[in-house]
Amino acid sequence: MSTETLGPGTAPPTMEVVGMRKRFGVLVALDDVSLALTPGSFHAILGENGAGKSTLVKCLMGYHRPDAGRIFVDGRERVVANPREAHALGLGMVYQHFTLVPSMTAAENLLLGLPDLSPILRWNEARARIDAFMRQMPFRIDLDRPASTLAAGEKQKLEIFKQLFLGSRILILDEPTTVLTPDEADQILGVMRDMTRQERLTVVIITHKFREVLEFAQEVTVLRAGRRVGGGPVRDLGRDDLVRMMIGSTALAEPAPRLPTPQRAPLLELRGLVARNDRGVGAIRGASLTVHEGEIVGVAGVSGNGQRELVEVLAGQRALESGEIRIHGVVYSGTRLDRLRHRVSILTEEPLRNACVRSMSVEENLAFCNFDQPANTILGRFVSRRAIRDQARDLIDRFRIRTQSPAARLDTLSGGNVQRLVLARELSGDVAILIAQNPCAGLDFAATAEIRGRIMSARNAGATVLLISEDLDEILELADRIVVMFEGRIVYETPRDRADVHVIGHAMASHV
């Protein structure tokens, strides 16, 4: 097989999936889902996390073997046993977490997937082939740069280019816009839409964003809890229809009102922070920011611009090279004592990894911040099991954490419940400063609405909030003031009432 025979002129095949079923243990991930892809269509699969979107495409790509269901390509029934077979049928997938090899150049990454790679690479010939193919593309990529130095949008383009170069005619994109700025997202989806209109390609995007479905897709399939709950041509559907299909009858928490706060004094000050990441490369490069009492400052930015390191510095997990953090004018160094003294609560991203101990019980995890405080100790020295259990019962109740018992191991909890547990631990006490990073990542609508509501309530109760999020919608919803972090610096700042998504998007890509 060579790329010539599958040149861009070749039309994509029709594809039909009938009655797909897949169960993992007791969980039914897919229940009788069917899907039809006409050549040149732009099809969106919409659903919440855990709705079965990924399972469906993984069955198509040969990663999972479905329990039941048939796949027809150009009318012929096919069995897809592994990704290579899927690829031979013209199916290609761009994963949410890129599968580029970071140390290799873009050209090397492209070559890598060729099935007819010769033992000694013929670089000139390969390069000519890549260049010829690139000329037919509506975008350009610098082929000689290592993949690790490409921006997220460029990586995405490279992944898409790779799939097309390798001959894919049905392209599946898994949440393609999560790591992109709004401009990059529009550009890439626009390019994909143009290519489907020319019938060079069939595109399937997996998404949970209504805007992408309504603006770019022709057809949509909505999944909920493993079942197809609706869909059809997008022009017949409105946003409300999609919302209703996607979340069903679940009642969402009402957004908490934003109480007006008077202009108050600076509370948390970051001055010229500089820190390196785990690989020793500068991640925070002179970030300065002042957060005032009772406001929510949203830090927007594409993942990997120093946000993780910033939270780690604030949590005392990472040393500063230079710069200082002051709270009420007093230097803060992130020690436990400092955090208790200034009543700082931190919701880190990926709480299961960063803020919990899996093998310890729910009640122990809930007591991490205050197990040694007078209320939870006997004679000021010994931890009181009973006090910790009582505290856990109370928090489980108030924050509706679903667990078998307070003594259950933490890793028996679902992702949303772990998130809720950390929220309960960090928000239950008297909080003066809340630092939250991607607090709703991976949660469903109901949980997201609840957590955002609690953050807003904390603010209304007088807490100062630093919200670091990759979800621009979340920042626009919650923040009183929005700043953008780019390559380790704060590069843009705007109050809420003058925030413009496009300007923020430009700042996220450094085009200030």
Add this chain to the structure above:
Amino acid sequence: MQAPTELGWWGVPIAVVGGTIRVSTPYLFVSLGETLTEKGGRINLGLEGTLVMGAMSAYATAYATGSPWLGVLVAGTVGALLGLLHGLACNLPRVNDIAVGIALFLLGTGLAFYLGKPYIEPVAPQLPSLALGAWSAYPQIRAALEINPLFFIGVALAPLMRWGLGNTRCGLIVRTVGDNADAARTLGYSVERVRALGTMAGGFLAGIGGSFLSLYYPGTWNEGLSSGQGLMAVTLVIFARWNPVACFYVSLLFGGATALGPALQSVGITANYYLYGAAPYALTLALLIWSSSTKHALVGAPSELTISK
């Protein structure tokens, strides 16, 4: 006949050069082997054991057959088998490559001492060397330029390996496996198999490095033959930033540090001999501190290595 002191102090740098070339050869082989293994995403700390095992098996084979080159080949094969053992053990779920490496280090040296007992006394035929200094009237220069062909093989291997990692299908696959295992799986390559083969090839080279110790320099078999070269070579790879050509230069640096003491001794300076003998260890320590400091980027480290995760 020239008097040995005729070159005076010039004897020191000349002896260092000669010593550097001799001493660096095992470093070079072990570090190239380790580079290959680590490019695939695994660390084999057992190469010290492989080195000693290679030295013993080479010596025993040379003694038994009379052919030192056959000894080199056997050493490589034994090294490859130990590498394969490491590779296969690490392919089991929840097995840590560092722990397996330490176990193999102990197994290799222990086994070599046990099996090598009968070969401490006998004298095995040595590898021949090329007398590149024959033109010179000075015995010091002649001695310094007595160079073993294995050195040249190693010197050729370094750029060849660098070229191969960038320009061959195998090289691309090894780097993919070492840098993004998921990508390799997506492309349909078996990460486990590539890593096992990479460790095996690394073991082969380390075994050859061992044969150099027993069959050329120092050129005997005893239990004190290797003084940690196998372990130092692992440090060396980090310092060389996983670049085979840099491995060559760093090997020379380590060789030079080791050769310093004997070179000074050759011109009659025996004071602080043991202090100079410690030079390579001090160098290792300094490089380790330098390269593991959080202020220095581990740029170039294969992302799948346990140390870069």
